[in-house]
Structures are given as C-alpha cells and as structure tokens.
Amino acid sequence: MKMIFWFALLVSQSTLNGAAAESTQLERIASCHTRCSKGLNYRIKPDYWFSPGCQIPAEGLSSSVFQHVNISTVMKCERKQKCTLHLKVQTLLLLSESIHGVSFCTVSAGMMTDCQSVVFTKASRKKLSRFPVTVENDCTEVSPNQQLQVTVKTIPDYCNISWTTTYLTPECNSEDLRMNVPECITGRLSYVENPEKKELEIHVSDMLEGHDYHLRLCHKDFICLGTGAKTLMHKEKSNKSAILQYSRPLPCLCIEGWSAVMDAPRVQVCPFKDRLEELWFKITFDSAEEALTWKPACPISAVAGLCEKREDGNCMDLPDSLQNVSRERLTFAKVDPHPDLCMKFSVGSQSWIRCPFAGTIKAWEVVVTREQGQEDLQLQSMVTATFSVGLCTKSGGSSKCQTTKTKTVHVEEQKAVNLELTGLQCSSCVQVKRLDVKFSPTAVYCFEQCLSKSSHPEALNLTWVILVTAACLSGLIIVALVLHILQTVHQRRKQSTRDACGLTKQTDPSSDSVVSTFQPKAGRVLVPDSPLCGKNEKANLIS
Incomplete structure (x- = not known):
C-alpha cells in the first residue's frame, strides 16, 4: 500500500513537470495557499524573527526524511498587466510522530529570511506516521530574475535533517513576464527607416497602461549612451508613434524605450546592427607626426592593418601592421601618405578596404x-x-x-x-x-615610349640620319616634278605653233574674179599667213 501511493505520487509529479516544460507560460494561481496530502490536517504558524537552534534528532529519525523537493515559479494576476510572481515549493517527506511540521524558508542578497511554517495536528501525525506525504506552499512572493536560497526544514528543527538549494526566478525576457508583470513590461518597438531624410518612424505597442513612455536614440556599449534624439510619448496620445533623426546608420545605434516609472526596465532595438561598413570612416592623418589614426564609432571585435594596393585591385598586407580592434583608438606611426597605402579591416571572413590618401595631393x-x-x-x-x-x-x-x-x-x-x-x-x-x-x-x-636623353647617342644619331635622308628625298622629288611640268608646257606650245603654220596657204574664190580684171593672165592670189608664222609672211611678200 505504501509503495503504491509513493509510486503514484512520483508519476503525477513527473507529469506536471513535463507539462510545465512544454508550456511557455507560467502556472496561474487565483490565490496563494498551502496544500497537504489527504488526511493530513495542518495550520499555518507565524514566522519567528529569530529561530531557535537545531535539536538532536529523535531516535530512529534518519537524514532521508525529505524524499523529493520541487521548486517552481507561478503567477498570480488581479487583471491584465498586474500580475505578481510566487515561489511554489512542493516536498515529499516520510512522516513520523516526532516531526510536527515543515518550514519553507527563502533568503536573497540584502533581504531578510522569509519563512512559511506548516504545523500538523497530533492526530494526523499519528495516523500517517511512516507514510510518505506531500506538503505544498506558494505564498512566498518573489521578483523576476531573483536568486534565492531555499531551505526546507522540519519542525522542530532537527540538526542535519534539512534540504537546501539555490534557485533563480525567471527573467523579464520571458514573453509571459513581459506582457503581464509590471516591472517587466517594456512595450514593443517597431520602426520604419527613411534613409533619404535620415529618420526613424517608431511605433510603440503593449506599453504599460496609465503611464507616459520615453523614446530615445543611443549608442550601445556597456550602457546605451544617448545621442540627443529623444521624445516623451504621453499616455493620452492615441497614436503611439514618434520620429527621431540620426546622423549615421551605425551598427550600435539603437532605439531605447521605457515606461515613465521608477526603475522601469528598458527595451532596445538596433535597426542597423548589420551595417558594419559604416564603421570604417574618420581616418585621420597627422602630417607633422606622419601618423595615421582611427577610432571605432562602435565597440567591435575586428582586426585592422595597413596594406598596399596593387594594379590588379588586390591589397597586400604590410608586415607588422596588424592590430586588434575593440573600442580604443588605433595609431600607425611613421606612415608614407601615398595613394596606394590603405587600411584593411577584417571581421570574421569579411574585409573592407579604405584608402585615405586616394585623390589627394601626392607627397x-x-x-x-x-x-x-x-x-x-x-x-x-x-x-x-x-x-x-x-x-x-x-x-x-x-x-x-x-x-x-x-x-x-x-x-x-x-x-x-x-x-x-x-x-x-x-x-x-x-x-x-x-x-x-x-x-x-x-x-x-x-614608360611605354623611349626617353629622348643625351645619355642615348645612338638613338639620337639615328634620328638625325633619318630626318636628313627624308629631307633630301623630298627635295629631289620636288625638283623632278618641276622639271617635268616645264618640259610638258614647252612641248605643248611647240605643237600648237606647228598646227597654226600648216594652214597659211589657202585659195580664196572671191579673189579670182577681181584678179582677172587687173591681170591678163590667169593666176592665184596668196592669202597672208597667220601672225603666228612671221617668216612665212615675209617669204610670201618677197615672192
């Protein structure tokens, strides 16, 4: 009988634990209470400010009184967004007449011990002696993310018969707590980016009812340092949205929101967390010290070094130039300000090249x-x-x-x-x-072309020889052309004269009748030659 009861209790407990593990919500209770096994009557005893010392265990009482102890956190809600957390402690113990009750005590750093004491009636102890019984209590109120030391003791407190452990209550990042426990409610942030105007339109939902709400932009490090862009969203405002402007989309630039109450938790959303390329700017050069410096605008684990840019576009690392990057300023001393000298930043398998001297006046x-x-x-x-x-x-x-x-x-x-x-x-x-x-x-x-320098006499002499030869050939060609033209003109004029002289002797029919009047003998009259033929004219006149 005893073994069957014990086995059924363990099975039911494991079933409850499995169901709790599968659910993302905490167990709800309407009010705090204490429960015991059926037939075990009890009463709640007030807590002592100073508990008495432990007693020597009674004869036959072993140290294995507490067979099993289970601790969990439950939630007690009055209405929406007004819930509290309670510590639920359940123990299985082997009852005897010398054990008058059980005490559940919790203590945290800086807090006094809080105990819940359950005292059994004498008749119940006698009836269930040597039987395993369960005792459960959930009346200890706790806070989110609170580390507690939990101790389960017998009443009276027998030495070396107790159970102690350390327990951490759920954090506020639990969805159930963020929606219902006031000290965990941060509100939900969503945003729309306008890169042209460098603005973020921010929307707030599920904020703590009945309270104003703060919004700001900040740079996230150990803490989030404000950039100056902030606003207060009043609780009466129906449209829970605001617009904040930024200067650069840095990966550590975040939107931070919190309720206007004391010690309110804060929520942060970082819209540009993947924009690592925005970090590699503000590289400065001190010409007097010939030093190249750069400081990351956001804390980041990276490696920075100098490299030499080649014609093929690759940047070859310079020896002894690599430095680890966190949040401190980097300095490269004695640097040649040449356009091909660049800085190389590496994060994991990604790398970026920045050439601060490109496009500047060459040294x-x-x-x-x-x-x-x-x-x-x-x-x-x-x-x-x-x-x-x-x-x-x-x-x-x-x-x-x-x-x-x-x-x-x-x-x-x-x-x-x-x-x-x-x-x-x-x-x-x-x-x-x-x-x-x-x-x-x-x-x-x-240099693709040859340099015309006095240190190359062979090239210089060859050039002059080529130039003189070309000039002479050009002169000969011009003279030959002139002579050819003159000879052609002379021949054409001579041919024209010959053609004119061949036509000087002609017979004029009209002249025959006139001549026959003056001359008794029939004959012919010679027509004068062309002016082009002077000698023939003279010969005709003589004849």
Whole structure:
C-alpha cells in the first residue's frame, strides 16, 4: 500500500513537470495557499524573527526524511498587466510522530529570511506516521530574475535533517513576464527607416497602461549612451508613434524605450546592427607626426592593418601592421601618405578596404620633364625624404616587377632630383619606395615610349640620319616634278605653233574674179599667213 501511493505520487509529479516544460507560460494561481496530502490536517504558524537552534534528532529519525523537493515559479494576476510572481515549493517527506511540521524558508542578497511554517495536528501525525506525504506552499512572493536560497526544514528543527538549494526566478525576457508583470513590461518597438531624410518612424505597442513612455536614440556599449534624439510619448496620445533623426546608420545605434516609472526596465532595438561598413570612416592623418589614426564609432571585435594596393585591385598586407580592434583608438606611426597605402579591416571572413590618401595631393612622385628638346626622369618630393630607386622589368604579363639595379636617393623638401639611371630602355619600369618611414608602399612607374636623353647617342644619331635622308628625298622629288611640268608646257606650245603654220596657204574664190580684171593672165592670189608664222609672211611678200 505504501509503495503504491509513493509510486503514484512520483508519476503525477513527473507529469506536471513535463507539462510545465512544454508550456511557455507560467502556472496561474487565483490565490496563494498551502496544500497537504489527504488526511493530513495542518495550520499555518507565524514566522519567528529569530529561530531557535537545531535539536538532536529523535531516535530512529534518519537524514532521508525529505524524499523529493520541487521548486517552481507561478503567477498570480488581479487583471491584465498586474500580475505578481510566487515561489511554489512542493516536498515529499516520510512522516513520523516526532516531526510536527515543515518550514519553507527563502533568503536573497540584502533581504531578510522569509519563512512559511506548516504545523500538523497530533492526530494526523499519528495516523500517517511512516507514510510518505506531500506538503505544498506558494505564498512566498518573489521578483523576476531573483536568486534565492531555499531551505526546507522540519519542525522542530532537527540538526542535519534539512534540504537546501539555490534557485533563480525567471527573467523579464520571458514573453509571459513581459506582457503581464509590471516591472517587466517594456512595450514593443517597431520602426520604419527613411534613409533619404535620415529618420526613424517608431511605433510603440503593449506599453504599460496609465503611464507616459520615453523614446530615445543611443549608442550601445556597456550602457546605451544617448545621442540627443529623444521624445516623451504621453499616455493620452492615441497614436503611439514618434520620429527621431540620426546622423549615421551605425551598427550600435539603437532605439531605447521605457515606461515613465521608477526603475522601469528598458527595451532596445538596433535597426542597423548589420551595417558594419559604416564603421570604417574618420581616418585621420597627422602630417607633422606622419601618423595615421582611427577610432571605432562602435565597440567591435575586428582586426585592422595597413596594406598596399596593387594594379590588379588586390591589397597586400604590410608586415607588422596588424592590430586588434575593440573600442580604443588605433595609431600607425611613421606612415608614407601615398595613394596606394590603405587600411584593411577584417571581421570574421569579411574585409573592407579604405584608402585615405586616394585623390589627394601626392607627397612625392616620379615625373618626366622636357627641356631644350631633352627628356629627364625626376623624383619630386614635397617633404624631405630618402628613397630606394631601381630599375625593374615585368615578364610574362605578371604584375610583379623584378628589380635589377637599385640605389638610394635623398630629396630635399620642395625639390626635384634627376634620376640618372643607366640601362634605362624603351618600356622600362622604375621601382620607388620611401625608406625613412615605417610603413610605405612600393610604387612602380613604367614608360611605354623611349626617353629622348643625351645619355642615348645612338638613338639620337639615328634620328638625325633619318630626318636628313627624308629631307633630301623630298627635295629631289620636288625638283623632278618641276622639271617635268616645264618640259610638258614647252612641248605643248611647240605643237600648237606647228598646227597654226600648216594652214597659211589657202585659195580664196572671191579673189579670182577681181584678179582677172587687173591681170591678163590667169593666176592665184596668196592669202597672208597667220601672225603666228612671221617668216612665212615675209617669204610670201618677197615672192
């Protein structure tokens, strides 16, 4: 009989525990109470401010009086948004006549001990002696997220016969608590982003009834530091919405809301938590110290370093430049302010490249100058610096340039130095790197055309020979063309004269009748020749 009762009690207890685990809501009670096994009569005894010391256990009383103890949190509600939490303690003990009752005590940091004492009647103890009985109490009010020390003792308090454990009540992040327990009600926040105006339209729901509500924007760190954008939403306002403006969509920029009551819990929503690319800005350069600095606008675990941007778009890490990022300022000392020097930020498998000197005035560069028909290769610098300069060649379409000869060049501020490089050929490249700083990229300058320099006499002589030969050939061609034109004109004039003279001797029929009147003999009259034929005219007159 005893074993059957005990087994049924354990099965029922495990069933209740399983049901509680499956539900997300806490068990509800209409009022606090104390319950005991059927037939076990009891009364509630007032708590003692100072409990007496423990007694020596009675004969035959073992330390295994408490067979099982279960602790849970239940909720007692008067109406919506007005619920309290209570600690429910249920124990299974082996009753004997020497055990007059059970005491449930709880204590937390900074609080006095709170005990609920249940005393059994003498008749009940005698009737159920050596039987397992259950005792349950849920009249101890607790707070959310409260750590308690729970002790179950016998009455009277027998030494070494007690049960003690540590218990943590549910936190306010539980949905059930956030909707019903006043000290957990934070309200629900939703938002609509307007990136063009840099505004957030915020809507509040399920806020604590009968109270005003605070809204603000803040930067989340150990605490959420306000940005200045805030508003108070009055409880009489039917439309529970507001508009707040922001400057940058940082990942740590959050909307914070809380009820206008003392020690009210707060809710935070961070609309831009995935916008990590907004962190890599405000990189500054101190030209006097030649130092590159950056401070994260939000706390973040990342790695930052310097890299050298290549022609293929890749950025190669510079040695000894990597630093871990948290929330402190980073400084890279002795940096060459070159457009190809960039900062690289990495978070996990993602990386971002920022080049602070791109598009700015170059501190130094290699240029080709032309003067009096000659071209010179010069290294110009706006600061006093030392450089490594060398010839290099590219092969096989590779972007890497293999250095063949190098030399050190010192350049004063705002001056230029001619690079007298022997062996400079067509399509040659010059590799330059600054030596007087800690972090500097290696710049490569390639020239597709040949430089017209006095240091290349063979190329210069060949050019002059080609030019003189071309001029002579042009002159000969022009003279030949002129002679050809003159000869053609002369021949055409001569041919025209011959054609004119062949037509001078003609017979005029009208002249025959006149002549026959004056001359007795029949004959012919000669018509004068054309003016083009002078000699023939003279000959005709003589005849």
